[in-house]
Amino acid sequence: MATRGGGSLRAYVFARLLLALPMLFILLTVTFLLLRVAPGDPVTATLGGRVSDARADQIRRDLGLDRPLWRQYTSYLADVSHGDFGRAITTNRPLRTTIADRFPATLELTLAAMVVAIGVGVLVGALAARFRDTPIDVGGRLLGILLYAAPIFWLGIMLQLLFSIQLGWLPTGGRIAPFHEPRSITRLYLVDSLFTANWAAFGSALRYLTLPAVTLGLVIGGIFIRLVRVNMLQTLKSDYVEAARARGIGERRVLFNHAFRNALVPVVTIIGLQFALLLSGAVLTEATFTWPGIGLSLYQFLQNRDYTAVQGLVTFYALFVVGVSLLIDIASAWVDPRIRFQ
């Protein structure tokens, strides 16, 4: 996609924004169509015979569901552009509040999982590449495949079984022990308890975070193992590695300073691309560990068949995904000037 006007970062950002808008529009339209165009109305589908007809009519009017479909569509787009994701039928709370309450927990979980994933992926992937076609390599590759092949929720349950039920080391669910919440600053418990030097809260938050983060991180890490391995195999046979060997540089230095460092460059970009996978995984992880994030909300609304709530949360996910991919692209264009010219 050529950006006219050359390699200025501003031009790139502008062009990239223009691309993001239609994608966002399409995602919102698809979400609306899938969830609204089905026959029958959402209130009956959600609440069934649990409320009186008069009450159902009232809710319908409150949510604007009695209006023609195209009016609902335009007001949906207008609301979303103001950051309004509608109201849940079952709780009658605005979804904006739910998202604001629960987003920090999801963020904390995904960031911690990313740390685990990168640690596992880089370590195992680099070792596998270094010892190519030895048992270490075969073991590393198999581990990568097995981690990918394990259903996240099952892995989580197995870890609960071992570390919570059998050994009793870690809690099975929740985010922190009752009444231990640190004073809110960033609303990431680990960070806040560090800032306020609240060590009891820090310990508790860490204990609750460990299993969910490890579960999600291991599954994502399986993919990173492959990525790091393949990249490292590439750099190990690069020209500059051969040239370094020809200068008599020690093998360890060749591996770490040349092969490994260069192998990490494309991995950083690809890690950003795994973000969608991380979000999907977070829904399952949060449901398994009753981790109070947006994924758990989605799970609960799904159980209650709350149409407007599911629609609101999915809309938020769509915005989030488009926004993050935009940020990743702009960040990599900022780091690597060559991208701006593409």
Add this chain to the structure above:
Amino acid sequence: MTGMGMSARRQRLSRLWRSTHPTARRLLVAGAVITGLFLVMAVLAPLVAPYGEAEYRDLPQLARPSSHYWFGTTNLRYDVFSRVVFGTRLAFQVVILSTGFAMVIGVPLGLFAGYSGRRLDRVLVLLMDAMYAFPSLLLAIVAAFALSRFVGQGVPAAALSISVIYIPQYFRVVRNHTLAVREEAFVEAARAMGASRRTIVGRYVFFNVVQSVPVIFTVNAADAILTLAALGFLGYGVPIPAAEWGYDISRAIGDVANGFWWTSLFPGLFILALVTGLTLLGEGINDVVNPLLRRRGLGVGAVAPGALVVERAGTALESAGSEPILVVTEEAPVEPVAVTPSAGTSPGPAPDTALLVAELRVTYATPRGPVVAVEGASIEIKRGESLGLVGESGCGKSTLGRGILGILPPGATVTGRVVIGGVDLATLDAGERRRARGERAAMIFQEPMTRLDPLQRVEDHFVETIRAHHPETSRSEARAMAATALAAMRIPLTRARNYPHEFSGGMRQRIMIALGLVLGPAVLVADEPTTSLDVIVEAQILEILDDLRRRSDMALLLITHNLGIVAETCDRLAVMYAGQIVELGDVHTVFARPRHPYTQGLLASVISLDTEQLSSIPGSPPDLLDPPVGCRFADRCPFVMDVCWHEPPVLAGQDDGTQVACHLHPGAGS
């Protein structure tokens, strides 16, 4: 498909199979076996399972695994083993249906978009891209959630929800192939001959897409099973009484809290095993079929001189277009090359000899057998002397250069003797041999653009090199040495802290030379140092090299295919053909009187000002996997005699000091 086409395809596949690494083959077989077992279990589920999928005739509640109930029983008195066996059947049903749906929707859309082009194509591409960017599980959840309202839940609904994830993939593959073929000339040609354009495009796209279907299918199948389980876990999969693994696991969460591990363990293990099997199968097929992802052999050198040899061998032996195949079986190198002295080494070098190579032999292990890339090469270069090593690409000249440095890739076996500056490399231990690289002999390469680490500043390359050999040197001392070395190559000091990509090709080659010389080696091996540079820069670099050896008494081994460069820069000349040195002598003598027919051919193929004709040597070099018994040049030689086919000629000295390996000249037949 004609019968011949089929057998050619089978041959191609079997060759691909043999050329794949044994580990990859084993993993592929393991994946196929696992997948096959599950498939049999799915088909024979009613025979394998002792109970029905949702049958409870007085089974105990939550019984431990035992000889009666292999995997125990559930809270609802189901037999876990029977449930997971029937779950296999359900999983395969959903996999087949969902990929089927995805193809039925994605393929026509892709054909349509690619064929019609313009605005519709753009809208569809945007739509598919948007779907592809969205988290796949969320997409399936939304679809299942919407479908549950008016279709209900069940196998078709679940399969349709999952298929939404894969539609963009099939759309993309088909659309891109359609676009590629739409404007092809042969489509026009076939249409002129009366065929309908649509039929031709359809047929072409079909055969191209069909090739990638096995890989896409297995990868999607693995993913579909995980997605189905996730949907089931969230309550939007295939509901009870059907046996679905993810749903069963979600029901077992309560059991786990009470220590009943079997109800959740076994369904998960089945998912794990089947998805692993499918992934191994998919990756294995990809490894075998997709040549781009397969290793091209050499673990170390990207320039891979051996690969060139084998590539030629491969094309000579088999049909054109076969991939270069070279699989190295040894472990990754710490010290890639073992130099072992061979029997009957020549006497020690004269005191003014900078480099002595005696009977050097380099063998690459390939899946189709060992290839001897260099066969008993012996050269000697005095201090301040330069030797040009010439030959066609693939003749083994680069392998010889790397053999001297000891930087051949793993899988290469080296025998013979290398003496640099009076020290026999075979007498050194691994650490000393490493230090010999850079201190005794340095190497510069053909492609200066990729030889410097893109993430390191130029100066850091020097500091690293100097400190790798002299750890006692401080960083500031090393930087000062770098400055001197760069200044000698006319690189401004202000640029020492720049990154490699900020320099031109000629500057980088000068940096490489400075880097090679910073430790004061006795020998410089230059492997086609100017091939990738333009003529003016080439002259510059050659002048630098010439100047260096005159002033610093360094020996230069210049590897090139350009005889003009040799005439300008070198004192002596060695001609290599098919891994052997066939003529060796003083540049002027050899140019004035080339003895070997190959040398004659090479000289004749150079355009010079006073000849108008350009001749080339007909034929191609022999297959080094199975070299000819006699002279390797025999089948291209215009003067071939009977003896040439049976007896390999040996290098023999002539009256003017030139050595030549040819039966036309005295001494070759001893």
